[in-house]
Amino acid sequence: MTNLEEMGQKAQDAAFELGQLGSKEKNTALLTMADSLVLNTKEIVAANKEDYDKAKENGTKKAMLDRLLLTPDRINDMANGLRQVVELPDPIGKVDRGWQTTSGLDITQERVPLGVIGMIYEARPNVTVDAAGLCFKAGNAVILRGGKEAINSNIALSETLRHALQKVGINQDAVQLIDDVSHETAQKMMELNQYIDVLIPRGSGKFIKMVVDKAKVPIIETGAGNCHIYVDRDADLDKALKIIINAKVQRPSVCNAAEKVILHRDIANQFLPELYDALQANSVEVRGDTLSKAIVPDIVPATEEDWGTEYDDYIIAVKIVDSIDDAIKHINKYNTKHSESIITENYSSSRQFMKQIDAAVVYTNASTRFTDGQQFGFGAEIGISTQKLHARGPMGANELTTTKYLVQGDGQIRK
Amino acid sequence: MTNLEEMGQKAQDAAFELGQLGSKEKNTALLTMADSLVLNTKEIVAANKEDYDKAKENGTKKAMLDRLLLTPDRINDMANGLRQVVELPDPIGKVDRGWQTTSGLDITQERVPLGVIGMIYEARPNVTVDAAGLCFKAGNAVILRGGKEAINSNIALSETLRHALQKVGINQDAVQLIDDVSHETAQKMMELNQYIDVLIPRGSGKFIKMVVDKAKVPIIETGAGNCHIYVDRDADLDKALKIIINAKVQRPSVCNAAEKVILHRDIANQFLPELYDALQANSVEVRGDTLSKAIVPDIVPATEEDWGTEYDDYIIAVKIVDSIDDAIKHINKYNTKHSESIITENYSSSRQFMKQIDAAVVYTNASTRFTDGQQFGFGAEIGISTQKLHARGPMGANELTTTKYLVQGDGQIRK
Known part of the structure; x- marks a missing residue:
């Protein structure tokens, strides 16, 4: 079985490095990822064909088959999605508020990355690229776990993104895919509290409910819409x-x-x-x-x-x-x-x-x-939160951050 | 066994009413709660004596006994705590941001109550009053589940608060205590997703870890400090x-x-x-x-x-x-x-x-x-969050809210 602790540790190490990067470096990496997707179109389409043919053999419904399919046009769309993420403002380093306390301490509350984000999702392979791009923009490492129907597509896509990171000298463990699609790895991922700061499930209502029931990692519930x-x-x-x-x-x-x-x-x-x-x-x-x-x-x-x-x-x-x-x-x-x-x-x-x-x-x-x-003007979204904790409604790069209080003193002790 | 679904439904109904109250009505209620605590000192001390004597009989350690003890001075301190909460700014209705979209929709993001907050805690009975006051200030109903050692004290305190609410014409189910302190009710409370929007555990590191492991309701982890x-x-x-x-x-x-x-x-x-x-x-x-x-x-x-x-x-x-x-x-x-x-x-x-x-x-x-x-200047706190989702660091009334997007249009449809 895939060693998830090892992946978690690598993700944490990468997250630490990502947290130190400036906007320019992150945007250069995102543009390189976009270009690499287009350059690798042939390989990605070939990997996707394996998934598609297998799904068709297994009698998968037409609507599902369509969601699985990657064409050169769709790959180009994914690349353009990443280029749009480049255009978004960088949420990191923004000061939400600041004040001085009666004891003379200067406090600022600043936006920092969440750290390591886990994405667990069903068939659509485009989530692999969309999620990786948005998490990266906000300085987070991501661990991806897509559905088994799209495994070859997801490997081709994530390897493309990792090579692009390597090309620009950034730790490629910022984007990792769990390529063992057994139920055991999914369950283990949902319990990886020590390494994953937040888990975001994407998929059907039934799928999200299953994740909510089984996960121990803090979750953001998305997508149910009556x-x-x-x-x-x-x-x-x-x-x-x-x-x-x-x-x-x-x-x-x-x-x-x-x-x-x-x-x-x-x-x-x-x-x-x-x-x-x-x-x-x-x-x-x-x-x-x-x-x-x-x-x-x-x-x-x-x-x-x-x-x-x-x-x-x-x-x-x-x-x-x-x-x-x-x-x-x-x-x-x-x-x-x-x-x-x-x-x-x-x-x-x-x-x-x-x-x-x-x-x-x-x-x-x-x-x-x-x-x-x-439509809200956030650019790309990672999902629509239907819970009340942390983020509510469409979640963009800003919702993939947390805050840190920075306190400057000159020797203050508590009375 | 206590009917937790019924309590949950009552809490949701009360939360709806609380969400419509203005600051003045909430503050009047908080002052009445404070006065009622002082007026009921004798009854509260008597109920606390039962808990204290029993704990002493059971050989409880001195430090723990001290945490359990309620004196007229300590009850007065709790009342003053509620009066301090009155002085805090009301977090509800604050507009965090607003903008117009390209489709001509006006969007504002406003602070609204979380809804129903669950508090699960160990021996200290003052949490009953502190949590109820802060949750109420932010327009939330609260379901309290304290430790069995303090059950008589907690009943006396929560009943005092409920009568105070009744006196000012507010739904008393805004504050409810689970008086059945069996493990079954605790476990059931931790799974009451349909009614509880967020669960906040207070107590030892071991206790909080237990809650994190067992809960299905979204949690805010507090208090571990190395x-x-x-x-x-x-x-x-x-x-x-x-x-x-x-x-x-x-x-x-x-x-x-x-x-x-x-x-x-x-x-x-x-x-x-x-x-x-x-x-x-x-x-x-x-x-x-x-x-x-x-x-x-x-x-x-x-x-x-x-x-x-x-x-x-x-x-x-x-x-x-x-x-x-x-x-x-x-x-x-x-x-x-x-x-x-x-x-x-x-x-x-x-x-x-x-x-x-x-x-x-x-x-x-x-x-x-x-x-x-x-010390941060937030007034009272409900705990110090050590997780990254939703709130990080000291949590005051503001951290007990969520947001809602209000969108005003004039017939817009999506192209």
């Missing part, structure tokens, strides 16, 4: 229709897509038939409670299970409520604390919704699809 | 002596006390005998490596185990190094990432130490004993 759009009594129904269709249909498989529509009863009679037709025209299956079925009989009855389910598919469920209070109560009960939106022209309704909804991102009159590092 | 003072070649040795004695002797049982002294070899011959005498005069046992024993033969030989040990006692261990690089390497290997100090008049040594040491707080020319919420 997002709601509440159409208030005072909504502009044209905006509501456009936003719901966008939030459901533009990319249904992602975590910021809308899964539920909550309608105020006063606008339901007028709005639901129109909404239903528009959703049907976009091949979306519409489920609903008994009130909505009374308005549109073709609606599929929703069960209790529906309210808590993230479909990630062309399905949406509709519920009709008596008041904004009921809407807020329902959403806070069933949501995954990801993204929620109210459609209203009423100031007080907007204010109440924004204050009372418990989620990473709360919107008035906009699509939930904007919950995204790029 | 703190070092490095005396550089260019140190002012008078400052060094005063700082080491203060950091070791002023209160040896706490986590920010110094446990190790690292000496540059160039000043060891001159400084160690003087330091040894001063430590001896303060009844401190001095252990050391072979080099230090060669200078002061009475030094007790230190073993490998010593370097990683937090004594919390009148013991210190001395190591002599060839260079500041060796000092930094040793400290980063053995420290608990709490507090480390360099004593030097050399600018570059200070800068190198401050940059390269991995710890929550790094000092130049000051005692490690300043790592403390009060």
